[in-house]
Amino acid sequence: MQCQHIMTRQISRSDAFRTIPQRKIQEALLKTLRDCDTCGQNEATLNNACNNCILINTALSRFADSNIPIGYWHLKMEDFKGNKVLLDKYNELTENLNKTYYEGTCICFAGPHGTGKQLSLETELPTPTGFIKLENLKEGDRLFDEQGNVCNVVELHPINLSPESYEIEFDDGTTIKACAEHRWLTWDRDARAEKKAKNEPIIRTTKEILDTLRVGGSQQIANHSIPCTQPLNYPPQNLPIDPYVLGIWLGDGTLIDGTIECADDDILDEIKKAGYSVNLINSSLRNKSKSNKYRVGDLILSKQKRRIGLLKYQLKELEVLNNKHIPNRYLYSSFKQRLALLQGLMDSDGSCRENGLLEFCSVKLDLADQVNQLIHSFGIKSNIRKSASFLNGVRHKDRYRICFTTRIPVFRLKRKLCRLRLEKQQLCRTTHRYIINIKPIDPQPMRCITVDSSSHLFLVTRSFIPTHNTMTTSNILKKASTRGYQCLHVTLGDIVSNAVSNTAYDKFTARRELMMVDFLVIDEFDSRHMTEGAGADLFGRQMEDIFRRRSENKLPLFMCTNSPNVIESFTGPIRQSIDSLMGFATIVPVLGKDFRKGGM
The missing domain is CATH 3.40.50.300 (P-loop containing nucleotide triphosphate hydrolases)
Incomplete structure (x- = not known):
């Protein structure tokens, strides 16, 4: 009856799917199409078709387009x-x-x-207030999805001992422990190729990735990659020190007080814009150095220039004097606040080569780790390299270099900012993390979680890697x-x-x-x-x-x-x-x- 109703009335393409709710009806229409005595039409072509068959073809086309969930x-x-x-x-x-x-x-x-798609209980998950281990996670806790937005944990599935456990290693050194059935949204080499830009990432299990880990014959190129997250949307924080000024001090400041060494007037101007006075202490003519030493003075909070003390005392309240590090409230602040902090760090201790490669250098490993995490929070892939440092032939402390590329303006200094670039051929390599190794490990207690993000993706580790959760x-x-x-x-x-x-x-x-x-x-x-x-x-x-x-x-x-x-x-x-x-x-x-x- 419904088949006859469709065939005897004018039906628009947009209404066709609603009129064909079941596959049984679709099959009946196909049979009518194949058995048409008027034109001998089939579903493959519309050449010389009668009006009745054209109508059915339109309905069937709409059915095919609509019944596969996106x-x-x-x-x-x-x-x-x-x-x-x-x-x-x-x-x-x-x-x-x-x-x-x-x-x-x-x-x-x-x-x-949730017996599949599990992660190790040791896995760290980013939250709006910091990091939490999977074993301590509770229903209702808030995480982040791959768009950098907050999502909620709606269910924690039972902990299971995964008989097939693997450690997945990425090209930036990050490792994740997961079961064989855990889902990852990955691009393979074909999907990344420019000539095949219409290809899309595919959800694959850990085992599927292992089976096709490398391609390219003798060259053995990493086949699978995971796109980096979008910048995380942490809430704004009430910060006692301007984040750019704190970044400058962390890079070029004296450990025990609020003085900095600087050779760029542009940096001094940025500090003044933040409301601080800048006073020359030691000229480069006296110390035979290219930079001068300045005391960053009182913070001006009003037109009456009410003073609340030198930068030194603000640094003391933040507990960073004699202990250079990035306080958590700065690491988990808004995009604008974190960018200002990173600009201060890069203007002081950062550099940019002519090819666009960026580098931040520090002799403090803890600070380098925090800066690396800060960079990751913008969806930028970076890694830390350890190397020896020398000055005038004298061996000094080891230094830690963070290398990355991005289009985000991580400088305010014009002489550095003008070199910032990201070539098209670099885009995929710098916005994707490549899976370079998967190795079996001893069975691990693991669990699966369900989040309410529309994509079922959530971020894991301090590298903010998107991973998948399906039913x-x-x-x-x-x-x-x-x-x-x-x-x-x-x-x-x-x-x-x-x-x-x-x-x-x-x-x-x-x-x-x-x-x-x-x-x-x-x-x-x-x-x-x-x-x-x-x-x-x-x-x-x-x-x-x-x-x-x-x-x-x-x-x-x-x-x-x-x-x-x-x-x-x-x-x-x-x-x-x-x-x-x-x-x-x-x-x-x-x-x-x-x-x-x-x-x-």
């Missing part, structure tokens, strides 16, 4: 390797998707999920979507939110999608995400109606829950409805060892 367009369609129970069931469901579809398979995966059932949707099935992945919380807050039309549309979509996955199917009060009974009956309609139409349904006994997790008026709909679902217990009982 989040799965660039995923590598490979069988995942995870928990054996899930793997066996996954293989059973995907080896013959048509059978799974036409039998209307209904399965509830019950038990701890197990997405693998089933990957297979189904590429076969032309219409797929929908929602959480129980999404359904509840729609039923409570949206308009009547939106509620109707949402219910229709839940009833008619080819493959439906409902994640977080747990009483914690269920509505309470008077609306619970009504919502329970609506859910039961949706499930029964799908059962009658033999449409597949997959549910995921953290509760080994899904029915027992619900209480009150909805308990009876859940018990009823579970009557036609196969419950697959997903077992996993939980190391939290051991005190970890």
Whole structure:
């Protein structure tokens, strides 16, 4: 009936997908197209086609464009390797998707999920206030995504001992310990090639990356890379010392007081703009040096020039006198404040070569590590190199050089800023971290987390490397979507939110999608995400109606829950409805060892 309705009315391309909600209808249209006696048309071409076949082609084209979720367009369609129970069931469901579809398979995966995609408990995660180890993370904690924006930890999955553990090493020296199934959004050599700019990064597991780690025959070039993050959006801080002035002092200041050595009037002008007075102490004519020594004077806070003391006393309050380092409030300040700090450091102890290579140099390893972290927070790849230093043939302390390239104006000095450049051929090398080695390590206690970022990406380590977090059932949707099935992945919380807050039309549309979509996955199917009060009974009956309609139409349904006994997790008026709909679902217990009982 619906096929005939489509064929006998004028339908626009934009409306075609809404009129073809199921694959069964699509197949019926294809059959009509192939059996057309008027023009003998097929779906490959529109040459000399009759109006009826052109109409069907338009509808089918719209269906093909729309039924594959955009989040799965660039995923590598490979069988995942995870928990054996899930793997066996996954293989059973995907080896013959048509059978799974036409039998209307209904399965509830019950038990701890997040058994793959795990990271070592020692992994450091950046937060808006500093760093936290994965083992100390709590639900509700805030992290960062690859766009530099704050995201929330919505779920911590159980700790598991990963039998296949690996250490991933990047070209800047950063290492991460992860399981074989952990997801990474990586570019390979083909995707990075200029002539193939339309290629996109692909989500790959650690094991998949290991299998294709290097390419290029005898040259053995690193194949996989991960794009650097965008600059992190830390909140603004109330800073007692202007960040540019602090950067200058950290680079060229005297350790025990508020004096600096300087040979550039531009730097002195920048310090004065920040409200400080600058007084000459020792001229270069007297000390036979190219630079003069200045005392940075009182900070002017008002037109009345109210004085609060020399820079020395502000440095003492920050506890940096005799202990040069970057205070945390400066490291975790806003983009503008951090940039001013980096400009001060680079104007004093930084340099830029004619080819655009930037370098910061310090004899203090702790300070160099902090500057390296500061540079990383802008999404810039850099590394530290240790080398010996000599002056007039005399051996001095080892120095630590941080080398990087960027288009961000990390200088204020014009003579240095004018050399800043990033050639096109350098762009990929300097904005991507390359995976240079993956080696197996002893089994490690690991865990997976779920964040609410739209990309499912979050940052790890002090290098702020983006890593991926996906859900197990997405693998089933990957297979189904590429076969032309219409797929929908929602959480129980999404359904509840729609039923409570949206308009009547939106509620109707949402219910229709839940009833008619080819493959439906409902994640977080747990009483914690269920509505309470008077609306619970009504919502329970609506859910039961949706499930029964799908059962009658033999449409597949997959549910995921953290509760080994899904029915027992619900209480009150909805308990009876859940018990009823579970009557036609196969419950697959997903077992996993939980190391939290051991005190970890």
